[in-house]
Amino acid sequence: MRTGIWLVGARGSVAVTSIVGALAVRASLADPVGCVTELPPLRHPALPALSDLVFGGHDVSCVSLVKKAHALVAAGVLPAAVVAAVADELAGVEADVRHAPDGATQHDTVARIAADLADFRERHGLARVVVVNVSSTEAIPPDHPAYADAAALAAALHHEPVLPPSSRYAYAAFTAGCAYVDFTPSTGARLPALDQLAARHGVPYAGSDGKTGETLLKSVLAPMFAMRNLHVRSWSGTNLLGGGDGATLARPEANAAKVASKQRVLRETLGYEPEGHTRIDYVPDIGDLKTAWDLITFSGFLGSRMRLEFTWHGCDSALAAPLVLDLARLTAAAHAQGLSGPLPQLAFFFKDPIGDVPHGLAEQWRDLCEWVQGWGVPTTPAGPAEPSGQPS
Amino acid sequence: MRTGIWLVGARGSVAVTSIVGALAVRASLADPVGCVTELPPLRHPALPALSDLVFGGHDVSCVSLVKKAHALVAAGVLPAAVVAAVADELAGVEADVRHAPDGATQHDTVARIAADLADFRERHGLARVVVVNVSSTEAIPPDHPAYADAAALAAALHHEPVLPPSSRYAYAAFTAGCAYVDFTPSTGARLPALDQLAARHGVPYAGSDGKTGETLLKSVLAPMFAMRNLHVRSWSGTNLLGGGDGATLARPEANAAKVASKQRVLRETLGYEPEGHTRIDYVPDIGDLKTAWDLITFSGFLGSRMRLEFTWHGCDSALAAPLVLDLARLTAAAHAQGLSGPLPQLAFFFKDPIGDVPHGLAEQWRDLCEWVQGWGVPTTPAGPAEPSGQPS
Amino acid sequence: MRTGIWLVGARGSVAVTSIVGALAVRASLADPVGCVTELPPLRHPALPALSDLVFGGHDVSCVSLVKKAHALVAAGVLPAAVVAAVADELAGVEADVRHAPDGATQHDTVARIAADLADFRERHGLARVVVVNVSSTEAIPPDHPAYADAAALAAALHHEPVLPPSSRYAYAAFTAGCAYVDFTPSTGARLPALDQLAARHGVPYAGSDGKTGETLLKSVLAPMFAMRNLHVRSWSGTNLLGGGDGATLARPEANAAKVASKQRVLRETLGYEPEGHTRIDYVPDIGDLKTAWDLITFSGFLGSRMRLEFTWHGCDSALAAPLVLDLARLTAAAHAQGLSGPLPQLAFFFKDPIGDVPHGLAEQWRDLCEWVQGWGVPTTPAGPAEPSGQPS
Amino acid sequence: MRTGIWLVGARGSVAVTSIVGALAVRASLADPVGCVTELPPLRHPALPALSDLVFGGHDVSCVSLVKKAHALVAAGVLPAAVVAAVADELAGVEADVRHAPDGATQHDTVARIAADLADFRERHGLARVVVVNVSSTEAIPPDHPAYADAAALAAALHHEPVLPPSSRYAYAAFTAGCAYVDFTPSTGARLPALDQLAARHGVPYAGSDGKTGETLLKSVLAPMFAMRNLHVRSWSGTNLLGGGDGATLARPEANAAKVASKQRVLRETLGYEPEGHTRIDYVPDIGDLKTAWDLITFSGFLGSRMRLEFTWHGCDSALAAPLVLDLARLTAAAHAQGLSGPLPQLAFFFKDPIGDVPHGLAEQWRDLCEWVQGWGVPTTPAGPAEPSGQPS
Ligand SMILES: NC(=O)c1ccc[n+]([C@@H]2O[C@H](COP(=O)([O-])OP(=O)(O)OC[C@H]3O[C@@H](n4cnc5c(N)ncnc54)[C@H](O)[C@@H]3O)[C@@H](O)[C@H]2O)c1
Ligand SMILES: NC(=O)c1ccc[n+]([C@@H]2O[C@H](COP(=O)([O-])OP(=O)(O)OC[C@H]3O[C@@H](n4cnc5c(N)ncnc54)[C@H](O)[C@@H]3O)[C@@H](O)[C@H]2O)c1
Ligand SMILES: NC(=O)c1ccc[n+]([C@@H]2O[C@H](COP(=O)([O-])OP(=O)(O)OC[C@H]3O[C@@H](n4cnc5c(N)ncnc54)[C@H](O)[C@@H]3O)[C@@H](O)[C@H]2O)c1
């Protein structure tokens, strides 16, 4: 059951960490720490093995994967020895990374993306391909009438720059029969027209915005306050980050998309929105080791005033990469099971999950486990297929 | 369904905050913030109403309840206006607070405690009484052969100081037909002989050690690391606290009991014990607004090293008091339902829960909700009974 | 040597805390904690005694001083007992608080302010008056040609709204022969034209922006890094504050003035400007107990990367008020000594000091001490003058 | 003016970091960040150049310098490239590192240490040698009558194990005409008998306990509270550290010596001792990147309660090593100037300085600068002497 994972933003930090990590685990150079599909309750024969994953992708950057990997070594994200050990294989993936197509019309662009996907699937004899968006965060586009209807959208693509990049990739994925996962807060597949398209093509999709740092903490701490009937008065957060993602998020529009995505969990788990703001600041020196500081003021019995403060020093790419692999494996298995449309069962992974789902991490975890445990066992064994090409 | 709540350590901070709070909520002077039995999923007709609770207790101190309440105002725990408003009723409770009996033998002591409990139940015409231990933390006693067997223990009480205070209260509670809750890390009912006694008298018991601060956070954060397959390398904690409890815990023996109780959640939810220690330091100036600082070092994908640090400024008594009320209500209802022996369903409330239970807060919460939701509805309405005496 | 202290913004938090505090210390209800002029190296017979200070001021608000004092009790800034004890005297000050004049032209406004000052001095038989600006932070005004020259400015006042409020008060103070202190980051006396005016009238002035929280810490921590030859790579700060000042600073223009004032100390003590930003966020629930969090990344020997992080929970008005009293006493004494123009020796008190002064706190302290210790002893004793009116 | 620096504990983290660092700076592979003698106010022709320093030492360990350097690379203290570049020179220093002598009597031991020092000086044609103790922290020895008098001590050395190791090295240094610096909290030269010996031999000495982390911060923050007349109520500190030093300090006796040394600055700068404790905990995973967390509670005007909390993540060896080089250079220059006995002017560097000195960092800095600036200029130029052996 060889499975393709097509990374939009394949030359970025998260993508390269995902590829290097998969190659390292496969070669027994590292344990799959951080991969939740390796935990006993989620191990399932329907999941493609890590060694079954074949990598490809699009990017607008031209920096080679190996060069980016070395930059991630210098930044303290990847260990030098691991990168050295997988450098040859990593260079091999290069053949499957294409420059992001840019056609005369969006219709052309989408068609060329879809052609790249089909070509990738065929060349490697893949059972299926999951497109995972790990490219730069976009601004939220203004609403457009064509967003409401697949036919209108198909027409608009011919003469208008109607879709933001993330949605063009989702469009292409669906028409090529590929599942789509949005690991960013960008629009991606979250337009009614694209939902119709996914249904029509019988492919699943998931998103949005991988939950790795401050929001992960919010998703366990906010439920704690709720379960204890304590009143959260304010929740203020400061995120300091360098790296490519930091530079992008310093642009006000992208920042707005990210911040909205981050605050949702409070409203959803507490049932009200406390005072306070979440800020994202770009501090190049912080590099990839992001620092988040949050102050929560709350009140308890008889009005007593209390505080919780935390500082999180997390390596964003190292937190994100194993989840990217998990999402690809789970979404591919769901696709194989015949599921299509949104996958709310994957809420565990996202800051801004699709659907009317719980926002507490523990409930999301339980839903995820129950979902996977309810899957049938595939009739053809999911063991390692005959290797051919890339994952040599 | 008037229900007695008998507080061992009735003149302490937690006890007085519980009584003042119940009186204040009853008089609509305050909302029951922090009381989890007031949350929709736990509201149940089988629970005695807050206005049905009648307070009494034992203490070795002679400071009046009103004087202690004023000290708690000065310490910033209780609001002056609330204490002023309930001072008369609080003084009324005084009649039901007895000096802790101290007989010639432990047999005598236990008999006199049991007599005080029976007398309290009769004078107020109570359906049942729950004894809640909120007295000072004791050292862990050395093991004793009589702990294994109720008959041996009954014999030993005649000629040996075999039981620590908390266990004498549990013994007396059971023989008087009362339920027993241990909110402290002391031994309490957790001896095989006492378990036999509870079974024989058909009464339930619960414990140990109310989960209010650092351990509450551990019970959501440790599962977060586990669910995300991140490896916790070290977890170090410092607790600075003043107040009566702080002074007691500064004594090495009591400190040891508390620290053991605090670390259990890590072992249980992670499946291994990370490096690091938990310290408790007595700093009088900190008063009742305890400060806990924890540093967690963990590693993720490809060995990346990360850190989480938190500071908790919590008012211990204000966090504990509503849980004391919750526990009394839930244990009384369980008793009314005919349950006896340990109540593992109450693990949500404790640092060191009884039985083979989950240690993650979210799972404990779910178990608690399912348990309560499975209760039958009492045939006689749980509404306010005819008032007689104290809760005028 | 009865001395007037005229507070611009007399009904604000800092002003009312200053007045209540002076009355309380005078009545031996409180120690002068936080007053640096009470420390041995700064005690000097030339300083007016706290009991020699007579209070008055302007404000645009109509909330009575006593009412504001009660609000500060509710906010946890002032102790209820102290406010109760000085309430009558505080009400007595009311007679000397005037509504901020607003004339047809700025010339008129300034004249009316000056008349209020002269009237205050005469009615109370004051040796001299120090005007202290503790009103809301203003935006930085665009430059204007009249700022460069006193004569041009005098002319412009007749037909243009040329001066921001803080500078109108400084203008009036100088023409009335009063010293002026700017405790805010507003423009105040810091225009060449006003400097000429101060010189002409022979009065001293000081500023700007009282150094009470994050910047106070910066003024000892940045020199520490410099003295140890450690390289500060980034310094990021988040300030969360409620209260009246917080609401004002949430307005972008005022925020900009404040932030510029806060960062200066880094540039001046380190000799370079590290990466990072200072943010101010308005969180009403935080109230007057401001929280600042700073993250400093630095490197040492052989490029080792290190971090310092601090959280400051400070009561802004309680930190500011004793400094307001200190500044009034020191500036009055300087005036009495015949000094005029800027007082760089007061840099110790300010975020944005005037002149080419050291920015490390310890050097500022030494300069201040040496300055005061070099003063002559006044020939007429500085003991309590004949009381008349207000400070009964 | 080639100068020897003899490191007691030459194979430890601080020693090896010092040697590697000096070699790296000399070879222009690194800037002397963290070396305060490279700051303009302390540059002086009387100081031996970094390139004039010749390294040797004693240790009880047999791990080679190069091997230890690689361990420090793995621990993130030293950069791999620097260690690779200086590895040959580092191996060259090996010839000057001797196993710590252990004679039949302490008299013998001391004589053999002195002989090693004299031999080192002669072989390398050194102007003088400074012995710097960077070996493991010892317990404080019980008092002994021979400590009071040099003659009694000389006699006792023949038949009693009277001196702890650090003091044996100080004894040997003095008799060999070498200056002695104690970078640890051990006893070292701080016995009256040893002070007499230093005077007799005309050599200077300095100590104790390098001030690198939490205490460095205390030495700027405690004066800040004092200068602002704020009352520090409690100061509690937790130090988490791994590494060799951490393991030693986990032993209660050594811990006690260190903690006493750390608290002194509060008593000295505040004039009173606040509540609270300093704890040191050994957490191997923390490695050499020590974490200190301090909570300071203080009160201001009218009793307002405030808090400061900081977390310091410092690389201990990287903070210590440049100071070791500074101390060797300054002490050698003092020796060359004919100074003998204690050097209180070096208080800037120590947690527990000798003599009646200021404890605020800024005053210590000023005293240090004034001292150095008062030195005469050496008549023979301090330029590079004829190289011979080691620093090739
Ligand atoms: N790292 C985390 O913890 C985390 C968590 C949640 C979400 N995310 C999201 O993941 C995304 C990637 O993060 P990163 O740190 O790898 O950022 P990055 O800047 O290192 O990588 C983004 C990559 O996308 C490429 N790209 C930009 N526009 C493109 C386009 N139109 N088509 C194809 N490629 C394009 C860029 O060239 C770059 O190589 C971001 O949007 C971020 O918000 C990351
Ligand atoms: N406050 C919390 O958040 C919290 C959480 C978990 C557990 N606890 C536990 O609750 C207990 C009470 O805490 P507190 O802050 O109220 O302490 P406290 O010191 O204010 O009160 C304890 C009371 O127990 C009384 N007492 C002591 N020995 C007794 C005996 N033999 N019989 C009867 N009374 C006796 C004391 O006189 C005192 O009045 C402690 O054991 C503490 O460890 C508290
Ligand atoms: N509290 C501190 O630690 C601190 C430190 C440095 C500077 N400051 C500055 O001190 C000032 C006062 O702070 P606060 O907390 O008392 O604020 P506040 O909002 O409580 O008080 C400001 C007062 O000024 C009055 N005012 C506004 N415009 C006026 C005008 N044109 N004429 C006369 N009065 C006017 C307002 O009505 C109000 O009563 C602020 O500018 C603040 O930035 C305070």
Ligand SMILES: NC(=O)c1ccc[n+]([C@@H]2O[C@H](COP(=O)([O-])OP(=O)(O)OC[C@H]3O[C@@H](n4cnc5c(N)ncnc54)[C@H](O)[C@@H]3O)[C@@H](O)[C@H]2O)c1
């Ligand atoms: N690193 C800092 O920031 C700092 C600050 C102040 C003080 N110190 C002190 O510096 C000392 C060294 O710290 P470290 O981190 O290098 O420790 P370390 O454990 O790495 O090194 C100590 C060395 O001393 C050697 N040693 C032990 N006993 C000896 C003896 N009798 N004779 C000769 N050598 C002996 C050990 O074998 C070891 O090689 C410690 O005492 C520490 O307390 C360090």
Ligand code: NA
């Ligand atoms: Na903190």
Ligand code: NA
């Ligand atoms: Na912190």
